[in-house]
Amino acid sequence: MFTSRIGNVIPQCHAGDSMSIVKRHLAEQEERLVLIEEICIDTGALVLDTATDEVYFSADEAAYKNAYVTVFQAWAKGTIKGTAEQIFEATKSILED
Numbered sequence: 167m168f169t170s171r172i173g174n175v176i177p178q179c180h181a182g183d184s185m186s187i188v189k190r191h192l193a194e195q196e197e198r199l200v201l202i203e204e205i206c207i208d209t210g211a212l213v214l215d216t217a218t219d220e221v222y223f224s225a226d227e228a229a230y231k232n233a234y235v236t237v238f239q240a241w242a243k244g245t246i247k248g249t250a251e252q253i254f255e256a257t258k259s260i261l262e263d
Contacts, residue, residue: 194247195252195256197247198247198248198252199259202237202246202260203260205237205240206233206260209229209232209233210232211224211229211232211233212233212261233257234261238250
């Protein structure tokens, strides 16, 4: 299990686990989204209201650009797993939804 700073608990898959391919892909996607959301909060692209645990969009365009850069740096270091397209689509969905 993986617990994010904002309290999301995500099951992690390891080689040899009996988790189905679909469940493994869903778990990987969920982990990817949580990590990207945390980076977006850290860079100021998203704002976390700690009183309500609600996440809001920032009006800071520079923070949005910095979030993309930071996410792809984390991907390049291996912190976030997935293809470049998966990383881009996940970041886009978090910052534009």
